[in-house]
Amino acid sequence: MFFMRKKPKGSLLIIVILTIMMVSPIMTGHITSESHQSNQPQSNNILTGMTLNYGVGSLIMDLDPQFAWDSASVDVINQVCEGLFGYDLNNPELSIVPVLATELGTWNAEATEYTVTLKQGVTFHDGSVFDAWDVQWTFNRLNWFIDNDMTQIAELYEPLASLYPGNPLLINNTEILDNYTVRFHLNYPYVPFMSLLCFSGSAILSQMSTPEFALLETATDILVGTGPYEYIEQTLEYTKLRAYDDYHSKWINDSPEEVNFIFYPDKASKSQALLDGEVHMIDNMDPSYIDLFESNPYITVTEPDKSTIIYYMGMNNKQINRTMRQAINYAIDYEFLIEDLLGGTVDRVTSPIPEGILYHNPDLDNPTLNVFHARQILVDDGVVPFDTNVFDDSWWRNKADFDPIATYNYTWNIGNMFRENLGILTVDNLREIGIDVVLTGLLWEDYLPLLLGDFNKLQLFGSGWGPDYNDPSNFINPLFSNTSASNNAQVNDPTLQAMMMDGLTEINETARRDLYYDMQTYIVEDLMPWVFLYTPLQQIAHSKLIGIISLNSMGILHFYDIDIPFDRDNDGLTDREEIDTFYTDPLNPDTDNDRLTDGEEVNIYHTNPLNPDSDNDGVFDGEEIYYHADPLNADSDNDGLSDGDEINLYSTDPIKPDSDYDGLSDGEEINLYSTDPIKMDSDNDGLTDGEEINLYYSDPIDPDSDNDGVSDGEEIYYHADPLNADS
Template sequence: MRHSKKWLSVLILVAISVMGVVCPISSSYAKDDVVPFVVATANGPGKLDPLDAYDSESMDTIMQVVEGLYIYNYSSAEMEVIPNLAASLGTWSLDMLNLTIGLKQGVRFHDGSSFNARAVKWNFDRLQYWTFGLDIDHDGDLDNHPLGTASKSLFEQKNIPILNRTEILDDFTIRFVLNTPSVIWEKLLAFVPCSIVLPDTNYLYGYYFFNRIDLNDELIGTGPFKLTEYIFDEQLVFDYNPDYHMTWGENHIERMIYRIIPDPVTESLAIIDHEIHWGEVLPSYKEYWCCDPALIDLARKESVVYFMQMNLYTMKWEYRYASSFVWNHTYFLEEVLGGRHYELHVPVPDGMQYHHEGFDGEPYHDYRIAQEILLNSSDAEIQGNITLNGLSASSTREDWQAVAESTTPIAVFNFTRYESNLLHTVGTLMQEYLKDIGIKLVILDVIPWDDWVEDYLEDSDGHKNLAYSFGGWGPDYNDPINMIEPLYGTGALSNYFMLANDTWNDKLIATYSEVGDTRRDLFYEIQEEFCTVQVPSFYLLQLGGSITFNRDFLDEDSIGDLLNIFGHLYWFHCKFTPPIANPSPILTILLIIGLIGIGIIFTITIIKVGKRSKLKRESLRKLKEALYCPECGAKHDKPFEICEYCGKIKEEKAVRKYMDEFDPFIPDSEIKFCPQCGSFVKNQKCTKCGKTIVKS
């Protein structure tokens, strides 16, 4: 009889579980029985005005609600611009000073207002007022807001404001008149600050024209989602726009919640527990969820790049070009950085339009080529140093290294660095690699970042004291010129390489007025010349990242748009597939009758089994919430290397073994975690609170 009761109680539990699936209880955040797609974000948006947003959280929020005339093609490897609120890509005048764009018809803002040319002009007049000025009263003087915007600098080219005025040709045709030829204006039209918000009533220059849209205001656009709720420091709720001007696909996201979780540990655990469907998991916790087939982690490339800077003032071309062949990318990326990032040889990252590789002279790791560059040099000083040291084509690698360590190296340069553990490693590696071409590298003492900037960058003569140094760059918007001109253009603020070449600079300027294949060919030529002729730096890596999501909720075949190098979260094409089954009416009735008939009889048994089931769930939760020492079993609240209780070094394989052995279906008597404090049970006794756990 005891056994029959036990099995009946188990059947009841199964029935309850099935009921939980077929008749799910709505959660506190669900509305109208819509299951939300939940995304973790470290912070809420600091701003809601597209013109003034510059942080990733604000821009990510805004781009769900408002949109521009153009949009980046997130499905393309190059992320070129394509029409969005525009009916098609615009037409340029021959002098590249006028861009005429036809607009989509039938588009409405979220409040039902019509989108048209007047709405576009109002928005770009507002952009001018908040950046470089707009002649509002037609008195010949430009009026502008004194506070400006965070993105102001992007709307000028060589200190000239790009936009002159916006003209309405008819209800659905607009023309932008520019002050200077600027093809990048098309790229800016896809950038968040150029998004179209709902204008003031009757398109007048009213409250929202002269004031920012702040966090207490309602953000209204034409985008795929409406921002329906923002609870500060807690969450944002988006509902899909049923009247969107593009057709929604099957299983699209209907409701989306951005859950604000500043603590990365809490976020990691929420993803592991399936409470969050998209977010980031700390590397220390990935061993705890890699056995969960629902959770997936995909690597992606990012737009940030890192390079070794070399000074044209202090270093001959041969030294710079040869240096670009001695760096061992594979060792640095795999052994030092753990294989999380990507090899890069050119200024334009992979995933951005006009990225170019595979050309003759492209630098890669081959010290023999580096030696040949010096051996074939016609420079008298270089040849004199080579002859002095008896080096030739038949010299071995060890011969070159010995010269670098001698009193007469081929050359001596410095490596300047600011406070960073990684820079110490980079400098040490560079010191070893340069020995392959007989160069001695002196690693200077580390200095604070502020001092490094003041001494070497802001001081007009400080550049001359640089030789090798470490640099990094990330674009403001998606155009390859943004990866080159700010760093390597003549007079550019971040040109610390002493690169000032009129012919080279003319090519950079020419990219602003070329389109199509001509522009592509020009960027290919620029990248080849950069690597083989100018050589102000050589590239070390393109930053890598990852996306973590729950494939039980998000179709992994629909997320291609989210792998873009800018990390933009464009959800429109994503398929939301929550694991919820529609209940069969007959099955539901039978389950209810069965539960009523036997539920009362075995209530006590249900409670007992329920407690054991809860204990298993609680034990699994506690396992995920803390790491346990494989030696003494002590609980730690955060990842650790040395146990604070027994002093033993953590053995990751042992910790992983405990996780692999933990089976939610094992008998309660075999659970190895204390039901009182959650710590590890060893020899039937809790290692922390001392509670004795007796096997049944």
């Protein structure tokens, strides 16, 4: 998709950092709401009460999946509705997996019939049962909108309309073989059809709740699908979704039970909302906040990762021949472009099929800056005399200044600083190979028609592309086919055209991969229809309260797949752990009221969070920790008294076996000798209790053990016998 009618899908649960700030975002068409933020929804307790607030720059624009093509709308639709197939978001290659189908479908030999077996036991949010009739009804409805020119996504379902003008629709009809088996009959071979079925426009809709011959009204209607979330409402400030209890794939993750898409008017306000804890994640952040996020202990920022959006400098292939295009490709200073113009925050694009898209070829020989090689290309092809010195810089520069080999116009939209700087760099770089470049800046409203079809007025220009679904044909065919309205470089190459057609009909996966590998090699190393520039990097910044969020190259947002360890009572245990594992109260940080949080009991002290006195010694676990006693040992100091008796009855020290240091343990004093465990000399006779018991065998609770009128201590002083009245 050109980045003008919709913003890239890369803003999914992710935050895409585009360091090139485009005033008029060419080929992205970032659609934003004019509403203002106010009265945001509060985090209500729904089911287990886990609510995620997602800060976004635009709310849903088009509620109907068969019309929506902006990422804000698609992000919501993908939570509510499902297609027959989807992507495995845990697989870096985003392999296609069945969703409402039981398995991947089967092709006939001609790739014109595709048979799919449907999943049973699935219900729509309105309670109706999903079956083959819903699939047929959904695609009949889509075809009706296309026939009546009522949907903007028509071109995706008429991919070869110019080749088959008599039957431009891809889907001729959807045949019901039985209640849970359908067969799609196509008007022409189209193997990427399976990938197209992953696109939101192919989501299956409820016949009971969806108008058949009218699009859903965003302001008033309710979208009903089979997905994990029900569409609740949208206001000017937010869109609310709630978990569907009867979801067919069941709730296996600690996913949010409610999701609120909350509108913020700009990146700065969204970023500040994340810092302030108003939202858990945002769809696009202000790059100036990255340092603040990374220094915040409650926010996680992922490492930058490549997106599947590509930017390139287009060259009008009708007006700029292959030799000139090859020379230009070797004259561009890519390192300066990446590091200086873009600050090193992007990666170079190496192929028209970017990394992350099916059949990306990682082993291409990409042009790099080599002015002498560029000049040699021109010499070898006779563009300049064969004896021209490729090392004579002055000759080539003078050629560009006074008698250029060629003069090309570079066009950009005024206000786009990167594209303006790219033009200046192009002037400087191509001067080194004798080419003069004239810069022309146009207002956006004048530039856009050129990109949309008035291609003859463009020679050198900036452009970009992003995927609607994960198939290489979604890049190669629209950008290079001589029948495509998106081929703004006017590529018309018979060799490439034949390979593209083969790629659409080849059903053997290995053979199809080889075809696209060969196409990329031919495009990048020989045809060189563009100058391949860069792909933006994407990062996610989100609250640590929602665990780990992984990026995917398509920027697909799916809250069901996010495992969010909510901890509503902030006790150190996730709600799911409390409910499923420990049976504690997820809304009470101290379930047993023992003065330790449930998390402290489980993670630090290993006590029982459901029993206030884990060792049953008469002292709450929290008190034992306060006294430095062992909450798992009833007698922490092993003195023969329980910690509870020591604290509550005898006022002894539960972690000192001999509280009064008299040589007797507290337990001995209480249980054997009836002495005072907190008094060294219980009978005040001048001897400690321990001396009386262990040395002199006198009575520690009788000051005159032999009743001779002299205390035991005095007798010891006079060397008398405290046990003999007549020593």
